Amino acid sequence: MSTLTKSESGTAPKAGSAFLSVHDLQVRFRTEDGIVKAVNNLTFDLEKGKTLGIVGESGSGKSVSNLAVMGLHNPRNTTIEGSITLDGQDLLRASQKDLEKLRGNKMAMIFQDALAALSPYYTIGRQIAEPFMKHTGASKKEGRDRAIEMLRRVGIPQPQTRVDDFPHQFSGGMRQRAMIAMALVCDPELLIADEPTTALDVTVQAQIVDLLKDLQQESGTSIIFITHDLGVIREIADDVLVMYAGRAVERGTMREVLKSSQHPYGWGLLSSIPRINASVDIPLMPIPGTPPSLLNPPAGCAFNPRCAYRELVPGDKCETERPPLAPANGHLSACHLTDEQKQSILTEQILPRLSS
Template sequence: MSDAFVQVRDLTVQFPIAGRMIRAVQGLSYDVDLGRTLAIVGESGSGKSVSSLALLGLHDRRRSVITGSISIGGREFVGMPEAKLRHHRGNTAAMIFQDARASLHPYLTVGYQIAEAYRLHHRTTRRAARAHAVDMLGRVGIPHPARRADDYPHEFSGGMCQRVMIAMALVNDPKLLIADEPTTALDVTVQAQILGLIAGLRDEFGSAVILITHDLGVVTDVCDDVLVMYAGRGVEHGPVRSVLGSPTHPYTWGLLESLPSLSGPAGGRLHPIPGAPPDPLEPLPGCPFHARCEFRDRVADGRCRTHLPDLAVRTGDDAHRSRCHLAVPDAVFAAEIAPRLL
């Protein structure tokens, strides 16, 4: 039995629409330890954000069906009453949303918004809460925090707004921080600063971090483990060095091939993944990636089309698992995919 701080087991998130169910997340399981960062990667619509919103109970219970188990710090979050969820949301676990400027209230100063998040979980005076908010603004690198606390979100740049969101998320010292595309629409210099800030605060607070991103370069730089999602399922999971260095699922190969290469020929074309993800209203039998996989015909009896592969060890690394029927995917990667990446 795992003793990880975050334990997700067989998580399924469904949305009923016109008498049918959209299966946005299916059978998802993973762990995150304190002091470590898990990256969740995949195409838009793969279930990254939906699964992470479920961790904080942010889906409307009247319009969603969530099953499985989400244990954070030994507490079961699936089925937890809303009043208890509000206590743990922002206190035990917090989230940095994708569009910081849209997530901040335009009519309230940033200092007020951070102090309000603090006062929700602590019995304290307005003055003490403001002092704490100013301190957090300073810790996330906002210059002249005492003065800037009285400014409104429109007076901050995109990168500064993201820093404000990080300060708000960390104001109650949560042990789980979920960052949903925290560097979207930021230039590369600011991206590096934000990612370095999150990593530094993770070490300072001893938190577990879940980073949702499309950028595999970010994953390599700041994450310890990576979960690759496709069509609502985890298809590959393990340490970053193992998963990105010796991937064993054709979808992960496709993601890597979609990246530009510094060593490739000038003007060379990228290798996009053909086709489109399956319709969540019409789930296909077998491997969800089989319709787009160039290696499906190498599996006997057409099992890719009829049987869902187990998430199992495919290499010598017991911590590295993938969901594929290929007998020796690491050999296929080394012989056919790796040369394309050079």
């Protein structure tokens, strides 16, 4: 389905196949309390026209890694290492000026809270037209026409009049649409959607997911879709990256990760969400404990304090040695359990619980 499954173990062969290639990305923040290792050794590729879903809890580094792709971190207190290559261009070595040419043009981002991301002072139309005018040198009139066209494309009724409205006059779903219009105004080749549906109702969420899928089909945009909702992942993603405590713990196609997860954290996520058609008499199986602090992450596997299968690994390997992201039964997972153990836990304990 994609290069994600093939390109493996450290050196990813990114000979033109991948549109976006993130390799060994590290993001560190200097804070008063010490250095926060927000993202560690993150590697992934994204092909043109594909969607990568990134799943993880708050603080797992999913937003931070994508802000790094966009070059939106404050360089004063952030150290970014590794490499991020977009269409052959190294984004980490690029100058601010070059990045400015890319942002909003070749790559664009949709934020979670549309009301906070839109300026209350300018009309929707002006905010949509601004990147278009800046990147293409279009006139105000052309910018306005383009804004109307974009609003129509994202399904806002009466775009000719709504273009002059302010963000507060829009409802939550419409604001999110307006922000999608703003992100897509220059036909970007990479769209990063950071929890675009989390604050929305299910019905509106379904509308937005459909809209993104349609737009992707029209324009062949690559999408990185960040969410914590596995149901949404199933709707939109081709490939899935599961993050925990700043690291990728599992990576594979959507079907592989949701149907035959190979990591205890993935199992925990799958069995802790109630299913709308599962038996209600079976209690949910929560993941015990809480996500670790990134100031002082646990040694070894970061998930080990919450892991239910720690005893199955001989010795104290989980506490001392960090498992590499290695192929296991078809896709990548970072866990010390042997392939046979994972497969037997999956088929004997996890799947029966999910399908009951």
